Amino acid sequence: MADNQTETIAFLSSPDSFGAPDPVDRVETHGAFVFLCGDTALKLKRAVIYDYMDLSTPDKRRAMLMRELELNRPAAPTLYRDVVAVTREADGRLALDGAGDPVDWVLRMRRFPAEDELEAVAARGGLDDVLATELGHSLAAYHHAAPVRLRDGTRLIADILDELDRVFAGFPGTEALRLHRGWSAGARNALDRHADLLKARGQTGAVRRGHGDLHLRNLVLLDGRPVPFDALEFDETLGTCDLLYDLAFLLMDLCHRDLRRAAARVLDAWLLDFQGRQDAGLAALPLFLSVRAAIRAMVLLQTDAARGMPHASDAEVALLLQEATGFLRPPPPVCIAVGGFSGTGKSLLARGLAPHVGAAPGAVWLASDVLRKAGRDNTAPLPDAAYSATARGQVYERMMARAGTILGAGHTVILDATFLDPTRRTAARDMATALDVPFVGLWLTAPPDRLRQRVAGRRGDASDADVAVLERQLAAGSGTVDWRHLDATCDAGATLSAARAALADATPAGA
Template identity: 55%
Template sequence: MTESIPSQAEVVAYLASPAAFGGETPVKHVETHGAHVFLAGNTALKIKRAVRYDYMDMSTLELREASLRRELELNAPAAPEIYGDILPITRSADGRLALGAEGEPVEWVLRMHRFRAEDELLTVATRGELTDAIAADLGRQIAAYHKAAPVRDLPGDQLIGNILAELHRVFAELTNDLPHAATGPVLGTMTAQLALLAPLLRKRSATRHVRRAHGDLHLRNIVLIGGRPVLYDALEFDETLGTCDLLYDVAFLFMDLCHRGLRRQATVTLMTWLTELEGSEDTGLAALPLFLAVRALIRAMVLVQTDRAAGTPGLSHGEAMDYINEAQQFLNPPAPVLVALGGVSGTGKSVLARSLAPRLGAAPGAVILSSDIERKARGTIPDYASSSRTAIYQRLFERARAVLGAGHTVLLDATFLEPQCRAEAKALAQEMAVSFCPLWLTASEPILVARVGARRGDASDADAAVVRAQLARAPDAADWTHLDSSGSPEMTLEAALSIIGSHLAG
């Protein structure tokens, strides 16, 4: 809720004028539920909105200054290209406002380097340019951010419990905007799931998974600078809200991507993030459905509160309801499945895996476990002709066991040339009591050689000689369903989906 707070109208009018930027450049004014941002030339000026919400108090000048200083402290290390300094707005003897001048501050401003609006990741995604490569790099950047985040000794179940209690309270006050019939069942399911997950969340707290993280990690808070995803605008106004389970932190991004129909990008980012953190987050995936749902409900709440603050109640009702419906879907995921993609190098296993992942399993999609990516992550020297691959397969099976146990579908992407590896994959599915769908991809030698020869920046190191050596071993995998992958990726995907659908239906 909000309350009556002294107006910032004079400050807003000043910052919206070219005078604040020392020139005649037109100024663009952007409003959010918690801030005013003013853009002109290469500069961005930001003030905190004078408002008090249940979860954020910016009602006094002192609180707004402290929040801006914390924002600079949190974000400058990860985004030095963006963050500059803190300046006061003062009033001169003639009554006019000035930026950075001597005198008693009437407001505080965070000065930043302006980036191009078209480089904001939401805009990039809207143009259809959020590629697999960018999504993978995003996973790496988030993992690096999380590795550097300070560990906090707070119980993960209590942190989520406090958020749920706040959601219960706030939505009870928003029934004119969002009826209890819509929010009540979702909140009830969340509460029940938290009770089941509490031991896991407490264990994660004890094993360094709760940290002072970003807290507001969605597409609008990521920008491409020099082609690299840069995280900015971390949550600064509440240290408790900014302290969370790492999986809850990244769940905001996955929820945002799913909401915008970008599940493929979400699965690529998830795969890379999990790999960069060396599988330490695999078992935690059991909490992801709850985390996604909480993030979706928070987004619905913020939309309604922003509409109220802007004097446009009901404007975002439709989208808020979409978030609530998505939260319910997140909380009811399908049963996990183990899908194995085998075949010699060049058959298109990795291409197929990335297309299948967003269509299978709990949101955002199946977890891809690739022998090539695992080998790269471990720094193992390529050796396609020796038993050195055994350790990689065992690591894939170990991680698959954890992910399946967490309730998420797994896509195993490896050659599976040895019968023993294929047998172990089947045994793993039986052990975990999940459906097993093995696909053996095939194509002619000329096609395979041409494909590996055309690879650039691929995780695989296979070349034409490797392909021919693999074919010479004449692997047959007679007990796996064969799939001709010599056609287009779209044709292969359609065929694979048909086989998997029939397998699960049967």
């Protein structure tokens, strides 16, 4: 039986516990209470017992808080301070870090402004392409540093499916249970299809001790940089997972909030930093997204029960389970190539198109300018040698190699390059044909004077093409282009609409 924490909760809800006159705000989850006052946050583990988490005694709660501190301090050293006791003093009163015997324990953290939480940033429309890309790079660095664990990736997911079955069975007669049963069968079929892939990834470094709970509420801007915090500490098995499964929680969360464009940018940046080593794993991403949506639904049910508010989240639980089912039915992949002279807006179109095509969160954007600068400052010009014929050929080869792997994994790609050389255009189409994947080539056009104006006005762009480069392109020409021509002279929105219409005409329904 779990401890009664009523007195401790009342104490931590009082400004006296903080030694400050400010009011105390309280946030509740299914496993913790967080008390906020002034520049301090105190986290108290809730005295609960779930199948996967036992916080029934002060000693167990202290151990979990210590593990939480250990896991999170490397990524957010300015945020995590220490673990301190709530003590019973000689006069019978409770104190924070007093001289008496401990009755419970709290994790002491630096409080950050609520508006710096990524959830709040996203809610006010601040999760733009720049921040989403930076977030993807930040999480790639986090995952690069995560300790490798040699585990059977199939077994890890199977155990989670078993746990979900047990938890949902504890809510008999509900719509959630009915939806879960239908979803669970599909998830197990998907797991069977990808079993060999997941086992192999577990033996080649893709399974690591990751974050485990990577969604918008567990990301914050610290000194203007997106930083993960509140990693899952209560179960080393659940915290050990495939890196794409770890990332999938955030991607699912963004899709659930109708922020697929941000999700696509996060995924692009993350994949870029792994230089193709995670591309084949995209075959399992629909399953990973689906499981993450089901877990979110489960946690909502448990949180409502813990707060004595059953059915409060029924509508969102149903939506999440419907989304979980939808993730298991991804559309077939398509190879999309966007070409044209510098300044036609290829990257602008590709970024706008990506979230609308392919499996969630959208097509993977492979841009020659970005691939050329992988691992470097995107805005810093490269030396002329980086644009020699040999160097350009190597960039195209890397782009095609990655595209082949991603398409083979069932994910749509958008190839973004000038494609002025007819042999490059042929190579892109031939690759798609060899993989039995539909190919759609989009050729952007605009008057030369308009292109000169755009290229001259570029700032903070991955492309190093200047007006002199454009003039050489125009002089050399592109030969006859049999791709779908789109006028990109004026409105980017109109170009995007035309591109989507062209795709609808050229690809099977549902692609």
